[in-house]
Each structure stands twice: as C-alpha cells, then as structure tokens.
Amino acid sequence: MLSIRNFSGQLSVIKTTDEDLNVSYTFTDEMGHVVLTRQMKGSETHDTYYVYDDKSNLCFVLQPMYQS
DSSP: OOOOOSOOSOOEEEEEEOTTOOEEEEEEOTTSOEEEEEEEETTEEEEEEEEEOTTSOEEEEEOTTTTO
16 A cells, blocks of 8 residues: 655656757655656656655656556
8 A cells, every 4th residue: 555654745846958948847755756757848748657655665657658
C-alpha cells in the first residue's frame, strides 16, 4: 500500500529551456525526490510521474503514454 507521509504539499520546480526553445520542468518533493517531469514541445505536453514507497524507494515510473 502506498501512502503520503511527511508531505506538506510543497514542491520545488526547475525550469529548463533547450536550444530549440523546448521547455521542461522537474518537480521535486521536500526530500529531493523527483516526482514529475513535464516536457513541452510546442503545444504538446508529456508528463512522467515517479512514485516512491514510504522508505523512499522508487516503485513506479509512469511514462507519458500510460493512460493510453
């Protein structure tokens, strides 16, 4: 069972722009875990989610097309 512990709801975000002006965002929690990367190319947005267990082990990586 996965649960949210010791999480106050605050994330840090780093914005990166490449040489083609494509933007990506990396969201991290208070423990420094990457929880989301969002890559934007024009009007397309691709999100990758990272899920951790209560011992901070990475359990799942949900790729952009996981809902398809």
